[in-house]
Each structure stands twice: as C-alpha cells, then as structure tokens.
Amino acid sequence: MNVSILIPLLLVYIAIMSWLAYYGYKKTVTQEDYLVGGRSTNPVIMALSYGATFISTSAMVGFGGVASVFGMGLLWLAFLNIVLGIFVAFAIFGKRIRKMSLHLNANTFSTFLGKHYDSKFITIFSGIMIFIFMPAYTSIVLIGGGRFVQESLSLNFNVALLLIAFIVSLYVISGGIKAVMYTDAFGAIIMLLGMVVFLFLTYYAVGGVVDGHRALSALNNMVPKELAADGHNGWLSFPDVGSPMWWTLVSTLIMGVGIGVLAQPQLVMRSMTVESDKSLYRSVIVGGIFIFFMAGATYMIGPLSNVYFMETSGELAIQVAEGNTDLVIPKLINSLMPDWFVYLFTLSLIxxxxxxxxxxxxxxxxxxxxxxxxxxxxxxxxxxxxxxxRLGVIIGVILAILLAYILPGGIIAQSTAFWFGICAAGFLPSLIGAMFWKGASKKGAETSIIVGFLFSILGFLFLKSSQSSVFGVSKALFGKDYLLPFPWTHIDPLMYALPLSTAVFIVVSLKTNSKQQAKGNNRNTEVVSVNE
Structure with a gap:
C-alpha cells in the first residue's frame, strides 16, 4: 500500500473519530450518561451503533472465511440476524426492556435482571460471567482486526493488536457509551459503503450473479476429500443431514449465533439508550438494511472467493489461505481489489x-x-x-490482548459462537421470563442462569471437540480431548444447555410459586381460626 496515501487517510479518520469521542466525552456528565447515554440517543445513531457492534471483524473476516468452506448455507444466519437480531430485538424485546429498565432504574444488563427478580446474586453472578467470558469474544474481534492490518499493511501483528487496543481504551475510558455510539455510527457508514462495493466487485470479478453461481456450482467436483467425508455437498447446497459439517453449520454457526444475539448484553443495553418506542421502531428499518448488506454480503462473498481463486491460482480459497479461514477475506481483498478499495476496506475493518x-x-x-x-x-x-x-476498561483490554496471543488461528467464528451460545443458554430464559411471564420467580431465574452457564461450559470443555481440544481440560483430566463420540463432538452445547435451562426455569418457578401460594393459604387459614 502507498504510505503517502494511507497516512493522510488514517489521520483524517482518526481526527474524525477523536472529535466524535471528545463530543461524547463533553456530553457525558452523569453515571447514566456514561452507561446508557442518558436514555436520549437518536434512533439512527442507536441502530448504526447496534449494527456496528453486532457486525464486527468476527463476521467480516471470520465468518466470511468460514463461508468459503461451508458455502451459501450461512445465509440462513443472515436471515436470523435480521428477524431475531433486529426485528425481535428492537420491536418486541427492546420495547419492554426500555420501559422496564427505566422503571427499575437499571443501567446495565445484569442490574436489569437482578433488580427485576430482586436478586443480588443474579446481578453479581451475571456480572462475573460477563467479565470473565466476554474477553473470549473481545479477543477474537481484536485478532480479526489485527490479522487484516497485518495482511494489508504488512504491519507486525503484535504492533497492530496493541495499537487498536490502545485507541479503543482511550475513548471508552473518557466518554463512555456516548463516545462509543457516536464513533460506532460513523464507523458503520464506512463499513456499509465498503461492503456494498466489495459485494459488487466480487460478483463482477466472477462474471456476475448468474455466471458466478454457475461457476460455484461447477466446483462441486473440487470439494476436498476430507470435507466430502464430513458431508460437504458443494457451496450452494446444505451438507448431508446429521453429518459433522451439518451439525457444525446448523447447531453452532446458524443456531448458536442466530439465537444467541437475543441475549447479548452489549446489544440488549442499546435498547436502554433511546427515549421512546417510536425510536425503536425507526431503528428496525435502519438496522435491518445495515445487517442485510453486512451479514448477507459477507456470507455470499466467502463462497464466491473459491471461484475467483480457482480461476486465478487453481486453488480453493482455504488452500490459498493455507488452512486458516481468518486469512481468506484479507487475501481476497489484496488479490482482487484495486488499491483504492484496499484503503477503503482498511478503514471499514478498522x-x-x-x-x-x-x-x-x-x-x-x-x-x-x-x-x-x-x-x-x-x-x-x-x-x-x-x-x-475505568479500572474495568484497563483490565478488559489487558485480558483481550492476552487471549489474542493464546488463541490459535482460524478461531474467530468458533469463539463468536462460544460467547453467543453461553449467553443464550444462561440469560435467555430469565430475560424472556422477566418480560413476558408474571409467574417467573427469583429462584427459577437464579437456577436457570446457573444451569445454563454450567452445562454450556461443561459442553465446551468436555464434549465439543473443536473447543475441548483447544482448552485442554478434558485431556488433562481424562487423557482424551473429548468424552463422548460423534455426534456429541459436533453438537453445539446450546442445543442441550438452552432446553435444560428453560425447563429448569419453568419447573422451579412453578414450584416456587405453588409453595408461596400454599404458605399464603396457610396464613389465611391461621388468621381465620384465630378470629374464630
């Protein structure tokens, strides 16, 4: 890249981001301003910030690379992202969360649940889970950005990680959520422009929509033997039902992330930042369009990269990336795109x-x-x-950097699914119960959260092979990477942890309520007998 062009662009970009962060800092006066933006954020700003938070480098780089292996089946995830992540999250969940959090004077996700159920345990335990496990997701977002900067700018990976982490920590410490949301909205506009151009140029390079998909279909006989043995049927078809690839695609990538978005603390909190239901409804339109182009485009570009690389180098995308899916999209951009686009997409991914x-x-x-x-x-x-x-920011950044060095390559999509999955299993039943079920009890919510997180974590440590082999706990304790045979090795823990936590939530709530009702009846009987 031409440094004489890149440096002025970066300086202008940093200047704008710095001004927005300073503007957010000046607007941050109270603790409520720092945490939820004073509950008066513009709906367009909120929707763009939500989308930019949702669609990170884990989607643009990690899931784009994964799509180059799994194919267009990942478009079902884009569908869930829009239906659940935007429409349900804003129009249904968001409306109730906004009103209830205002009534409860709750400024965080954990405080919202804790105050609703009148449980200090829920507040503290949920906060601990977020603080301990969110760095696993934070670190892979940092890895995605670092890998792209490394590939595009020929910058040392360590330098890229530290630079990005330093920039982020500065304005989060000073300006809180207002600085975050203003800079998010500006970044979202750049991201959207970059992805629209990327999608158009990719289809142009492979001959258009019809010819591109026809060429992709013609590559079915080029599916590597190991992928075919795992159920791969080509990049325009779903894998064989019940095969290893099918379980990974459906249970982890589609269901894990698609459902998990509803219980993401950083996304749920966005609903607390607007002042009315109308603002949430307006956000649905902006957010839906943004997610359609960002997620949908990524899941189409990934598979089409195989056509481009096969025509230019005689290899599939994963072969060009030497087995690391995190490098597919950066290599496609460097190989396919004109220089001016590399600059634009560099800013998009940053x-x-x-x-x-x-x-x-x-x-x-x-x-x-x-x-x-x-x-x-x-x-x-x-x-x-x-x-x-402020101390929490410093600790969070340090944890993210440390994990970025520890985690192996090609881990972005898997780590995303891990975080989304444990949040869904741990938080979703009690969150839905708080909003829609008057019979939900404190004990039911507490037990459900514990069971959800416990079985999710046990599943990732001892059953799901892609994660258990990385963590190494099962190997250290039992001498093998996982404890049960296929299909448990490929079933995401969400598939059994969420039903378990839901069942526990319902059963314990019903029993708790019945006991309380029985005690109430006994008291009434005692009062009557005394009066007699």
Whole structure:
C-alpha cells in the first residue's frame, strides 16, 4: 500500500473519530450518561451503533472465511440476524426492556435482571460471567482486526493488536457509551459503503450473479476429500443431514449465533439508550438494511472467493489461505481489489474492530463496576484514585490482548459462537421470563442462569471437540480431548444447555410459586381460626 496515501487517510479518520469521542466525552456528565447515554440517543445513531457492534471483524473476516468452506448455507444466519437480531430485538424485546429498565432504574444488563427478580446474586453472578467470558469474544474481534492490518499493511501483528487496543481504551475510558455510539455510527457508514462495493466487485470479478453461481456450482467436483467425508455437498447446497459439517453449520454457526444475539448484553443495553418506542421502531428499518448488506454480503462473498481463486491460482480459497479461514477475506481483498478499495476496506475493518471492541469493553467495565463491585459496596479502588469503571476498561483490554496471543488461528467464528451460545443458554430464559411471564420467580431465574452457564461450559470443555481440544481440560483430566463420540463432538452445547435451562426455569418457578401460594393459604387459614 502507498504510505503517502494511507497516512493522510488514517489521520483524517482518526481526527474524525477523536472529535466524535471528545463530543461524547463533553456530553457525558452523569453515571447514566456514561452507561446508557442518558436514555436520549437518536434512533439512527442507536441502530448504526447496534449494527456496528453486532457486525464486527468476527463476521467480516471470520465468518466470511468460514463461508468459503461451508458455502451459501450461512445465509440462513443472515436471515436470523435480521428477524431475531433486529426485528425481535428492537420491536418486541427492546420495547419492554426500555420501559422496564427505566422503571427499575437499571443501567446495565445484569442490574436489569437482578433488580427485576430482586436478586443480588443474579446481578453479581451475571456480572462475573460477563467479565470473565466476554474477553473470549473481545479477543477474537481484536485478532480479526489485527490479522487484516497485518495482511494489508504488512504491519507486525503484535504492533497492530496493541495499537487498536490502545485507541479503543482511550475513548471508552473518557466518554463512555456516548463516545462509543457516536464513533460506532460513523464507523458503520464506512463499513456499509465498503461492503456494498466489495459485494459488487466480487460478483463482477466472477462474471456476475448468474455466471458466478454457475461457476460455484461447477466446483462441486473440487470439494476436498476430507470435507466430502464430513458431508460437504458443494457451496450452494446444505451438507448431508446429521453429518459433522451439518451439525457444525446448523447447531453452532446458524443456531448458536442466530439465537444467541437475543441475549447479548452489549446489544440488549442499546435498547436502554433511546427515549421512546417510536425510536425503536425507526431503528428496525435502519438496522435491518445495515445487517442485510453486512451479514448477507459477507456470507455470499466467502463462497464466491473459491471461484475467483480457482480461476486465478487453481486453488480453493482455504488452500490459498493455507488452512486458516481468518486469512481468506484479507487475501481476497489484496488479490482482487484495486488499491483504492484496499484503503477503503482498511478503514471499514478498522471501524468494525474499534466499534465492537469499544462496546464490549464498555460492557465489561460496566459489569465490573456496576454489577460486581457496587453491590458489594465498593465505589473506588486503588487507594481511591481510580473509578471502578475505568479500572474495568484497563483490565478488559489487558485480558483481550492476552487471549489474542493464546488463541490459535482460524478461531474467530468458533469463539463468536462460544460467547453467543453461553449467553443464550444462561440469560435467555430469565430475560424472556422477566418480560413476558408474571409467574417467573427469583429462584427459577437464579437456577436457570446457573444451569445454563454450567452445562454450556461443561459442553465446551468436555464434549465439543473443536473447543475441548483447544482448552485442554478434558485431556488433562481424562487423557482424551473429548468424552463422548460423534455426534456429541459436533453438537453445539446450546442445543442441550438452552432446553435444560428453560425447563429448569419453568419447573422451579412453578414450584416456587405453588409453595408461596400454599404458605399464603396457610396464613389465611391461621388468621381465620384465630378470629374464630
């Protein structure tokens, strides 16, 4: 890349982002401003921030690379992203969360659940889960941005990681959610422009929509033997039902991320930042269009990269990337796109990385200060010199950097599914119960959250081979990477942890309510007998 062109572009970009962050800082006066933007955020800003937080480098780089292997079947995930992640999240869930959080004076996801169920345990335990496990997701967003900068700018990966983390930590510490959302919205516009151009130029390079899909279909006889043995039927077809690839595609990539979006703390909190239901309805349109172009385009470009690389190098995309799916999209851009687009997409991916990282670290900091320390009566730390939220940012950034060095290559999509899956199993039943079921009880919610997280984590540690082999706990304890044979090795823990946590939530709530009702009847009987 031409440094004389790139440097001025980056300087202009950083200047705009810095001004927006400073503007957010000046608008941040109260703790409510820092956490939920004073509940008066413009709906367009909120929708763009939500989309930019949702669609990070994990989607643009990680899932784009995974789509080059699994094919167009991932478009079902884009469908769920729009239906569940936008329409249901805003128009149905968002409306109730906004009103209830205002009534409860709740400024974080964990506080919302804890105050509704009148449970300090839920607040603290949920905050701890977020603070401990969210770095697994934060780190892979950082990896995605670092890998692209490494590939496109020929910059050292370590330098790229530290630079991105430093930029994010600066304005999250100072401006809170307002600075995050303003910079997110600006980044979202750049991301949208970059992805629209990327999709158009990719189809143009493979001969258009019809010829491109025909060429992709013609590659069916080029499916590698190991993928065919796992059920691969070509890039325009679903894998064989019940095969390893089918279980991974359906249970992990489509269901895990598609359902998990409803229980994402950093996304749920966006509903708390607007002032009316009308704002949420307006956000549906903006958010839907954004997700359609961002997620849908990514899941189409990935498979089509096989056509391009086969025509230009005689190899499939995963072969060009030497087995690392995280490098497919960066290599496609460097090989296919004109220089001016590389500059544009560099800014797009930097925006995607920064927007998602800032939101995740903000949620981690809020969990640390509001959900863990505040209920314990701790308002300042380190000899009264650092506010807990600021310290939470610093710790979150350090954890993300450390994990970015530890996690192996090609892990972006798997780590995304891990975080989304454990959130769905742990939080979704109690979240839905809080909004829609008057019979939901405190004990039911507490038990459900514990069961959801417990079985999800056990599944990832001891059953699902792609994660259990990386964590190494099963190997250390039992001498093997996983404990049960196929299909358990490829079934996402969400598929059994979420039904279990839901069942526990319903059963315990019903029993708790029946016992309380029985105690109430006994008291009434005693009162009557005394009066007699």
């Amino acid at each position: 925006s995607a990385t920064i927007s998602t990282l800032s939101s995740l670290i903000h949620v981690q900091a809020a969990a640390f200060s509001e959900d863990i320390l505040k209920p314990l009566g701790i308002k300042t730390v380190l000899w009264n010199k650092i506010k807990p939220a």
